[in-house]
Amino acid sequence: MKNEKGKRLKISILSPTLCKGGVDRAYVLGQALQKLNFDVEILGFLFGGKIYPEPPPTLEVKAVQASGLPQVLRYGAEILNKIEGDIIYAVKPKPTSFGVGLCGKMLGKRPIILDIDDWELSWCGGDEGRYRPSLKQLARDIFKKDGALRDVSHPVYLRWMEKLVKQADAVTVDTSFLQQRFGGVYVPNGKDTCLFNPEHFDAEASRIRYGLAGLRVLMFPGAPRPHKGLEDVLMALDRLNHPDYKLIIVGENPYDNYDEILISRWGRWIVKLPAVPVVEMPAVVAAAHVVVVPQRDELTAVAQFPIKLSEGMAMAKPVLATRVGDIPAILGETGFLVDAGRPDQIAATLEAIFQDLEQANLRGAMARARCIESYSLDAMAEILSGVLRSVLL
Numbered sequence: 298m299k300n301e302k303g304k305r306l307k308i309s310i311l312s313p314t315l316c317k318g319g320v321d322r323a324y325v326l327g328q329a330l331q332k333l334n335f336d337v338e339i340l341g342f343l344f345g346g347k348i349y350p351e352p353p354p355t356l357e358v359k360a361v362q363a364s365g366l367p368q369v370l371r372y373g374a375e376i377l378n379k380i381e382g383d384i385i386y387a388v389k390p391k392p393t394s395f396g397v398g399l400c401g402k403m404l405g406k407r408p409i410i411l412d413i414d415d416w417e418l419s420w421c422g423g424d425e426g427r428y429r430p431s432l433k434q435l436a437r438d439i440f441k442k443d444g445a446l447r448d449v450s451h452p453v454y455l456r457w458m459e460k461l462v463k464q465a466d467a468v469t470v471d472t473s474f475l476q477q478r479f480g481g482v483y484v485p486n487g488k489d490t491c492l493f494n495p496e497h498f499d500a501e502a503s504r505i506r507y508g509l510a511g512l513r514v515l516m517f518p519g520a521p522r523p524h525k526g527l528e529d530v531l532m533a534l535d536r537l538n539h540p541d542y543k544l545i546i547v548g549e550n551p552y553d554n555y556d557e558i559l560i561s562r563w564g565r566w567i568v569k570l571p572a573v574p575v576v577e578m579p580a581v582v583a584a585a586h587v588v589v590v591p592q593r594d595e596l597t598a599v600a601q602f603p604i605k606l607s608e609g610m611a612m613a614k615p616v617l618a619t620r621v622g623d624i625p626a627i628l629g630e631t632g633f634l635v636d637a638g639r640p641d642q643i644a645a646t647l648e649a650i651f652q653d654l655e656q657a658n659l660r661g662a663m664a665r666a667r668c669i670e671s672y673s674l675d676a677m678a679e680i681l682s683g684v685l686r687s688v689l690l
Contacts, residue, residue, distance in 0.1 A: 307381055308385075310386045311394040311397055312435060314393065315339075320348070327353075334383075341359075348454060350574065384689075385402060390459055393567075395409075401466055409465050409466055411469070412471075413469070419597040425491055428451075482680060487607055488668065488673050490581055490611045509584050512543045515617075517547070519605050526622045535566075544571045546570070547569075578608065579612060582609065584616065585609070587611030587653070587657075588617070590616060592618070593638060594621050609664070610631070610668035615658065618633070619636065627672070
């Protein structure tokens with residue numbers, strides 16, 4: 298698509314941070330938009346550290362080093378000056394993405410699309426959570442260097458952002474829960490099925506490459522959080538007590554020390570691999586015998602489309618997941634489903650998978666076909682083309 302000057306239209310994707318918490322979704326949206334022949338740039342704040350995970354090589358990323366409030370207001374102006382797009386696409390209704398984007402809409406007279414891939418308030422009490430400080434506590438939260446209101450993700454700011462969702466020219470979401478809450482167009486959390494293609498990899502060679510030879514590899518290619526249910530997998534491994542079963546955790550945890558807590562209790566079952574660039578992730582997932590997505594039945598999990606699902610499906614792996622949120626609808630008949638919070642069911646399903654791994658792999662092949670049809674970049678691009686037409690008309 299081209300603008301009035303005959304140049305290709307450019308879309309500026311605003312991620313609330315360039316270290317997890319939105320950047321994965323920004324990358325996949327950017328790749329889908331490139332399929333539609335748009336120029337794409339991704340902009341976001343770096344609150345210390347480095348960009349994680351590293352972006353796909355085709356995407357231009359502009360980072361602004363920042364800290365909390367009130368300094369972030371100045372850095373927001375720096376982001377605005379870097380925006381070159383004809384359209385702004387903000388990931389998450391957060392001040393550092395949607396808030397900045399709304400300012401860009403007003404100042405640059407350009408449309409803004411909001412993408413919601415999480416219910417941010419589910420992390421802090423949902424609709425029941427309330428901030429009612431005393432005057433003394435309010436002053437501390439505002440003026441102390443580590444005051445709660447200096448955190449740009451404080452629930453107060455998230456509630457403000459939710460009230461402004463209707464100011465977006467279009468809204469996209471990635472789960473039925475979010476669609477019921479915010480409306481908008483459903484755009485799945487898809488995957489580059491050309492990059493994530495099992496035909497390009499030898500599974501045993503990948504296991505040797507990453508030091509996993511001789512193991513039965515249960516892969517969780519993400520950052521552990523309590524709602525993701527890894528404790529249930531580890532309790533299942535306690536039940537099975539097979540020394541060659543290992544849970545592989547990939548990458549850094551930019552949120553907290555939860556992975557260290559898991560290792561302190563279940564270290565004998567865990568192998569932790571270092572972070573790798575996006576382009577290397579298919580080689581890592583290729584090493585899996587099974588990809589596990591054991592989400593707990595909690596609001597945070599119900600509102601999510603776990604990216605690990607589409608990674609496992611794209612790589613034709615048997616996917617063991619829980620009946621939480623949209624997961625059953627995403628997998629259809631191509632995965633292995635258990636009830637949430639049931640280590641006994643996980644253990645029984647793992648035994649069944651490894652007793653007939655050939656049949657499980659056939660189901661994995663069905664999952665890849667389903668992923669190509671419904672959860673690929675091409676499938677996302679087709680939906681996004683309609684969203685963009687509605688914004689540009």
